[in-house]
Amino acid sequence: MWKLSIGRLDDWTMVIGCDWPRTCSVAGGTINFSRSRVHAQMTALLSTFMSSLCADNITRQLEELTLLKCSLLHGEELSFIPPSNDSERWQTLLDAYPGEPSHSSHLGYPESAAKVQVKSSGIPLRFEVQIPSDYGAPGTVAAWSEEPAAMVAVRGDQISRADQERWQRVVRECAAEVVDSEYPVYELMSSLLLRLHEAETTLTSMTEQEDMSISSPNPAHSESIYHALLTSHHLVSPSKRRNLQSWSSQLSISGFAKVGYPGIIYCEGLQRNVEEFVANIKAMQWLALKVRFVEPLPSGGVVGGPAEDKDRKRWTEFEKVGEVVQEMKKLRRDNYVVEMGIGSAGT
Known part of the structure; x- marks a missing residue:
């Protein structure tokens, strides 16, 4: 009797026991352990198992991204950031949600993790969010909510280094409020957009007061x-x-x-x-x-x-x-x- 252990996938370890070269049963089917067929059958079984995990994770990510997308106001925008053509794959999956990921697009599963940017028109500052590829698997949402600030970057074409550092502090402040949240990505981005509009209001107020002092002296x-x-x-x-x-x-x-x-x-x-x-x-x-x-x-x-x-x-x-x-x-x-x-x- 011998055992064959195949990798470790989160909390799952696939272990097979049998007397060579007899057949044996495992979760998902029966494998004929003739030497010529072992590799092909084990590869197929592992591929099926991995595809199932991938589909579940992507579905969970699409659920939260859809929640965020539907909460955006006029002028606010969520978009995927490349690399390669994966941004197109993710966008197609999101547009098709809640359809099954495996059937939503002829492009197949994205090869890279989702990376999105959220911005508001007229404001020269945006947030980029890196979502781990395993986000949605058991335990990963809770882990992300404990340190989401590390996954969010502040970007802007015309912001100073000091402003960028200040906004990263804002990200950390807002992140502290979403610990243990069921939807940390959605909650964090909603809070950041609110703070972004507060900053826009202050800037607009200063500009308007200057214009008023010039155009309306009487x-x-x-x-x-x-x-x-x-x-x-x-x-x-x-x-x-x-x-x-x-x-x-x-x-x-x-x-x-x-x-x-x-x-x-x-x-x-x-x-x-x-x-x-x-x-x-x-x-x-x-x-x-x-x-x-x-x-x-x-x-x-x-x-x-x-x-x-x-x-x-x-x-x-x-x-x-x-x-x-x-x-x-x-x-x-x-x-x-x-x-x-x-x-x-x-x-």
């Missing part, structure tokens, strides 16, 4: 400032949060969103911009959304606002009601939220 010709307050049962969705970031940038809106339970949104800007911002919010699906008010600021403010607001971040997020009250106190508008039953004057 306040008499400036438009009135409106503000609005909305509440909802909750604000959790990464897509909604990114939408708020994007719209605030496009419409030159200042304000904040309180995420979690309850959801609170406060904004200020030109009347037409505030009204469009509120209309965009109402067009999304919400649970118990209430528009508390859309009205002019009592002071009849003009573009640019009070001096103490000039250095205030264009759009930000809070997690606690107390932070909302404190922010409104800084703006001397805390009565608006307190009178609505949001927090208290002593918060």
Whole structure:
């Protein structure tokens, strides 16, 4: 009696026992151990086993990439990065998902692991994600979620080394939040896109303030400032949060969103911009959304606002009601939220 051990595939070891040259049974079939047929039959069995593992891993990867792709907003893009023609193979498989990988494409399985880039139009910075070829096998998702930052690179044609290092720190910060996640790639990229839109908003705010100081030196010709307050049962969705970031940038809106339970949104800007911002919010699906008010600021403010607001971040997020009250106190508008039953004057 002798044993033949064939490699180690994750936690599986294929062991065959038999009396030469008799036949023997193994998982997947019966092998005739004549010397002339051993090599061919074992190669075929091993190939079938490997193909099954490969298909399972690719299916799991495509599932998560599809989840990420479907969550992208207008202007955001996910694409595969070469080498060779593997980017085409991966793209074909993703487009065909949830079809079976083995039947989705005449190109066959990709020879290299998936590497994708995620970016937003108009922002000169992108994220590149290297997904291990065995991602999706038992234990590999948990292992990736423990150190995903090592798999994500920050790229940009016009960013400085200091900015790149700063963004790599952001990647590590966001990665720490997705440990033990069931879908770490999706969760990490959603967080990074949100941070990317925050950076875009800040940059846009600085540019607009410079343009305003040149083109609108006379306040008499400036438009009135409106503000609005909305509440909802909750604000959790990464897509909604990114939408708020994007719209605030496009419409030159200042304000904040309180995420979690309850959801609170406060904004200020030109009347037409505030009204469009509120209309965009109402067009999304919400649970118990209430528009508390859309009205002019009592002071009849003009573009640019009070001096103490000039250095205030264009759009930000809070997690606690107390932070909302404190922010409104800084703006001397805390009565608006307190009178609505949001927090208290002593918060």
